[in-house]
Amino acid sequence: MSIISTEKLSHSFHDRHLFNDLHFGMQSGERIALVGINGTGKSTLLKILSGIIQPDQGTVVTERGIRVGYLPQEPDFSNLNSVEDFIYSADNKQQQLIKEYEEVLKNDPSNVERINELTDELTALNVWEYEYAIKTILNRLQIHDFKKEISSLSGGQQKRLALAKLLIDEPDVYILDEPTNHLDIETIEWLEKLLTSGNKTVLLVSHDRYFLDQVCQEIRELDRGKVYQYKGNYANFLEKKAERFQSEVASADKAKNLWRKELEWMRRQPQARGTKSKSRIEAFYDLENKSKGPATNQKLELKIQTSRQGSKILEIENAVKSFDGNEIVSNFSYVFKKGDRIGLAGRNGTGKSTFLNLLTNSISPDHGRIDIGETTIIGYYKQGGLDFTDNQRVIDVVKDIAEHIDMGKDGIITASQLLTLFLFPPEKQFGLVSKLSGGERKRLQLMRILMLNPNFLILDEPSNDLDMDTLNVLEDFLDKFKGVLVLVTHDRYLLDKLTDQLFIFDGSGEIQIYNGNYADFKIEQSEIEASKNQKGSKKDSTPTPVSEVKSKPKISYKEKLELDGLDNLISDLETKINMLTEKLNNTSDHKELSDIATEIDNIKSELDQKTERWLELSELI
Template sequence: MKLLQRYEEAVQRDDDAAVVALSAEMDEQQAWELEAHAKIILSKLGISNFSQSVDELSGGQRKRLGLARALIMPCDLLIMDEPTNHLDDKTILWLEEYLRDSKAAILLSTHDRYFLDCVADSMIELDRGHVYTYVGNYGQYLEQRQARLEREEASEAKRRNLIRREKAWIQRGAQARSTKQKARKERYEQLCAIEAGKPIGEVEMFDTSVRLGKTIIDIDDMAFGYDPARPLFQHVTYHVVKHDRIGIIGENGVGKSTLLQVLAGQLAPTAGTVTIGQTVRFGFFTQQLPQFDEGMRVIDYVQEHGHFVTNQFGQRISATRLLDQFLFTEEMQYTYIAKLSGGERRRLYLLRLLMDQPNVLLLDEPTNDLDIPTLTVLERYLDTFQGVVLVVSHDRYFLDRVVDKLFTLEKETWDRFYGDYSEYLEEKYSHHQEKKGEKATAPSITKTNITPAKTKAGLTSRQEEELRRITEELPRYEAMLKGLNAAIAAAGSNYEEVESLLSEQKETQEKVDALTERWCELEDLKA
């Protein structure tokens, strides 16, 4: 690489003698191929100005430059830490293919579960001070991990039973004088000292949001551009409704984060209007962390706005309960912020936002620097969240798990898609194949190929995905219905509030009925 740099500098100086000498040296070391390879990788990672100074690059561009440097250098072992951060979907797909074709061994740490599924063939898990190894990709790891946890639970049940028996023996007042009795007492103490394994994700979730009115965000023919003559997006029209779960996708630089800022009222649209409802309370989780007081303890930072919050269903939730919910143990709650890792700080920042009781969450790349257990907790929290979620993310698994519609941004244009990210990709790919004329023609129906229309037992892939989504959504709406019933009972003689709640209860009940009916239909088809 240093040889290439010297050659480029000689060309810029118009030093013909040096260019000739260095060209010969590059021929000898076959450096021309390395140069072409380097430029291809830089282009794929979104860096096209090869002579630009590193000092002029943004933080995201520097991260991609670091990744390019690692990919370009020949090696036997490639080590990568969160390689998909700051990459758009198209670039991640290219990186997956590049790594699959690589002959080097790869060791990577990432929260991107689809990326792991594609690239990894073995997994190492660090859990409660222990290291576990698994053969297979992320999906296979989940199955093997579940089996391990079940074995641990069985062992823990046996340990508890043993402790019960040994405790009963000790409480009978047996004299521990003989060697045998002393040994039994020591065994009891050892059993009590063993730390019980506690799998992550078993904490009850509590929604902190306050109620939303009928008007949330109304977007009418809106456009925005830092240069009005060159809008990032235009003609955006959408009426945000309760319980919307919207993902915002597009390549780097098309204005995804900017769109969130416009919706939050931080930037004024250059055309059209954005109307915010009076009851809307935003929680804007940005990519940049706030300035923390390093000398403050975690619990004090979260409690700055109060020790408790009361949500729209009258539930009183303590700051310590929320911290526990987001994997801050009792010991960690009294740790100084200065000792927290980057991922733990992002988790703390998110918690602080939730203590402000937002009912519209704007999440800008929320999965960056969060580990998979924390992502699982965030996904479970969003399942119970009664407000609106708009999220910019490159994490395809997270989008599939959380959203049910997409805003797609391309140069100066926007569109919407009803469905999750995988469904969007499937439809986009099928349209691409149709344009290329590669779509397989449907088989003609003749007596020879009609195998008496095997009323196909089983579901299509799309129906399976619909069933999965209904299974996830139904508990959320049922919990919402339960909360509304409690809120109606608590409203007493406040007739205006009761009327509003009854209207919402009716809508929610209709949604539950429709989902239940469709769930039954799909289950019948499965049989």
């Protein structure tokens, strides 16, 4: 039985029909990805299922008592002031107790009587684990200042705040619209584990293929108002979709041949037809629709000339950059070479954007030098988006760069012709930029940058707001791009496919240069971590039988020993936490309370690390 489903769902947007008589159902424990090109109605369907908007026709049916959590692309924080106002729900007693407990400890630590009362209440409601889970989520999503005004947060911070609240509330159904936007890779990998633990019911829209493959068991495509279901991962979806398309083309060819015969019959019949012929006439018009075959979406064309590149491209020598006394880039040197394809990796806030601003001369280093070659033309695709005024038309934004564009072997074309290649038809070219969707603005921004014919391309999160089809075209273009590519992205698939070298930022100012892509780096890091964990343990000197070598399991013998040891260690840590919690409840001494709470936090942090390692090793079995 479906935990959430629709009945004869129909909806239009700006007088355009998105879907009609749509059926969509989910059962408990299903994890589903919804895909489709921009404009097909994916976000609209998520909003309808979440109860945010009402459909034109039809209903959404949910199992009684089911709580649906919804993460929009652009969260709405109206009528809310601070971060804590949003995080701690007024109608959630547990969350309000945790909020008060944290406030008393911070602002009135000498009020032992109230601390004891709150401690008793938290213990009675068994809230300590819940409090730890809340802190873990907030820390992972880099939310620390609870008193901060929401209006002062950036778009990325607001999206992370909305995601944190959803995860804290633990709904029965998770409906997520682009949940990986504004998250760094480490946080995305943590989110994958969180969503796949337990028996969560998840429906999400995402352009991140690795994320889709890790989280979802099924892909549903929304195409021309219909939903097509595909079991398995994204690669399987592409294969089955191609088979479906070929099948529809073959069916259309058969229908077309039959339609021609029926057309002759229609032309031969007198105007006054009997009742018996009416059914055949209706069948003729139905056949006419079938003969048209599957619709083919117009495809984006990226054919831009790359400027000639000289021997000197860009050189960094002993560059140093600090803000407020914190060294963001520390004594870094590098000479860019022809064909460099470099990915920037590291958590949010570790200095990647500062580094890009140094490369583009937006800011200057405090010490050292950055020299750009005379023939180097930098194209910088910024994460912030396109700058425009409310009265600017699409065609004007392009003509600000050039009215004619050199396409190399394809000759010179006008700005209007280039816009058409980028899927902006004439009616959109003379419309306002402010009326474009987020994905269309990103496409327009990309077009403006490529018009410069750059030979040094910097892309900061290019996959945000782009649909899969546009992203695939961009990948193909970048794969063949002959200039230098510097890529910042949370999309691990893009990073693996398009780069062969990494600059790794750890927040200390040091930038590690790694030869290889992100997948190579993760494998190497896992091996180093495993080696550290196993150091000092007793080595197994027993020779491995040949039969075992031929059928080697996914988990090694040493990893199995480590996994067995983690079971006991995790159990011991949980016992220590329980003992300390009991001790916490039976003391009124303020200093002792503070010491015990600190010790519990430290053990919980260690428990979190060991549990993550246990999950990693368990997945190998």
